[in-house]
Amino acid sequence: MTDKGGIGAQQYQIPPPKTQGAATGGQQLSATATQFVDKIDPFSKRGTSKRRRRLVNSSRYHPDSEPELTQLQLIKALNELIDHITTVKGAITELIYPEVIKMVSKNIFRVLPPSDNSEFDPEEDEPTLEVSWPHLQACLVYELFLRFLESPDFQATVGKKYIDQRFVLNLLDLFDSEDPRERDFLKTVLHRIYGKFLGLRAFIRKQINNMFLSFVFETDSFNGVGELLEILGSIINGFALPLKQEHKVFLVKVLLPLHKPRCLSLYHAQLAYCVVQFIEKDSTLTPQVFDALLKFWPRTCSAKEVMFLGEVEEILDIIEPEQFKKIIEPLFKQLAKCVSSPHFQVAERALYFWNNEYILSLIEENSSQVMPIMFPALYRISKEHWNQTIVALVYNVLKTFMEMNGKLFDELTANYKLERQKEKRKEKEREDLWKRLAAVELNPPNDRDPHILSKTPLTNFMTKRELPAGYGLIAPANSVGDKSSNFDKPSGEF
Structure with missing residues (x-):
């Protein structure tokens, strides 16, 4: 049976009106509008049906849509x-x-x-x-x-x-x-x-x-x-x-x-x-x-x-x-880095090495090599780490080192404190240098102005730092009052 246009009515039968979702405000679309939507997007239903056929033919088990299984x-x-x-x-x-x-x-x-989930996580997903x-x-x-x-x-x-x-x-x-x-x-x-x-x-x-x-x-x-x-x-x-x-x-x-x-x-x-x-x-x-x-x-x-x-x-x-x-x-060296880690599980796992009797015996036999590597990190952590459990474990390790080789432990403690003092002194000199440079920038010195800074030339502070050879601005000074520096100073003393 054909319609007036001579085309099979069954082939081009218009589907009944259907209610749309939020995109259409929940209103019903007319039959003509529905046919128009299908014509402008002919791949939506076809793609869905193809995917459904692929899932049915694949050897995947989908518990959400479990098919009827017959006994073989x-x-x-x-x-x-x-x-x-x-x-x-x-x-x-x-x-x-x-x-x-x-x-x-x-x-x-x-x-x-192929995997259905491209972002499949074996640790989290089933x-x-x-x-x-x-x-x-x-x-x-x-x-x-x-x-x-x-x-x-x-x-x-x-x-x-x-x-x-x-x-x-x-x-x-x-x-x-x-x-x-x-x-x-x-x-x-x-x-x-x-x-x-x-x-x-x-x-x-x-x-x-x-x-x-x-x-x-x-x-x-x-x-x-x-x-x-x-x-x-x-x-x-x-x-x-x-x-x-x-x-x-x-x-x-x-x-x-x-x-x-x-x-x-x-x-x-x-x-x-x-x-x-x-x-x-x-x-x-x-x-x-x-x-x-x-x-x-x-x-x-x-x-x-x-x-x-x-x-x-x-x-x-x-x-x-x-x-x-x-x-x-x-x-x-790697263990020292791990012990210094801010992540407490990493630091804790590294410190547990000292609970192993065999490893502890190996460390004791080679304490003169192990202690100088580990001591600075352990001593610093004992004063600075945020986790009290880690601090307690570090104290136990330091106590073990002291029992292993007390003389070496005392030497390392003294050397560490001396190095810390040197670091603090260098840091203070560096801060002073920047303060002087800031003051020079604000008040450029000349012959008429009074000394706003100490008489020690800035080049003395700069040459103490290890700079590449041939550095353009700074050359080693021969003496405290050396004027033959490549550093372009204003006339007059600082």
Whole structure:
């Protein structure tokens, strides 16, 4: 049926009038006006419908709009397969290998959808869950594959025909999943593959290296860093001694730069464990590790600084005395800065080092080197810090130093007070100089005017300051009354 214009009425049917919101004052729009709005903005509804279709087709789980989930027949079959592999001896034959790998590949390998929230904060926001997990299908597929790999009937010589580098690459790509349950299964699966397939070990390590480097220097976003570091912690623990050069390069070039990203808190515990494992394997790596930590030491993030201090204490717990002597100066210079921090948590965490008996014994053995570095900062904080808890901790540390080496403590106290007096004297001279310059500017001296300032030339004060050689206005004076200065003075004495 057509209208008078000969065009299908159903195709161009005008929708009924609808009430608009605040933009139209809550008034109803006429049918003609509604049709006009639709014509001038034809993409609004189309964009919404496209987004809705994308959300339906993606593998994201949206608890706000949870669809009706129907039970799959496959779940029963998967449960039966898991029970069969677990209980029946000799259940895994050579014919099963390609079928299991094919089934696993079809069910878990997929392209991960982009994050819905571009400003997703892993520390604050809830993770995005996989839509297939409520069916338990994905969970059962991972469980079946794990039982398959862990079965005493599993033969790596047969499995290597099907579990190859391509399979491992697809597995590693899934570590970027936002679902922590899936990453936990992936961690266990990859660890089993690493343990059973010797030919894939170097390839797995290389690919993990590449993923970490891409995360640190390119994307700054990857969800599976913590899980991969857990696997590496176990791998590092099994490294043979002496360590190969490639393993040392991995520590310096790949692991240590992982301290740089701002999301360090998500995986710092696993990273610190890996670093400590390397130092336990080879103590000569300690100076390199500390150089890297100082290089990446946070300047503006106090929370990261507290984490760094915790990692330093873990390293000092297992450090050898000979290696400790090599890092005394850079280590305690940094600790002095941390103790002086106005952020009380940073200062408190640094002062807690003196509660560690092993670290305290190392400090006592090297008190003649440690105390001169730490004393000025500690003494100043004891007089100036705003937090009384920090002041009390500082007093305890100073008391410990006094008990360690009383003679050196007295010398440092006297030297500190002497230096403070010199600083105050210089500050007073500087203030006097500026006052004299201000007076000269207001009352330029000449032969007729009385002396408004002391007879000491200004150049004497200026030359005491360390200025670059050849400075245009000032040249060193030969004596107190030297008149041959490059400083342009008015005629007459000051």
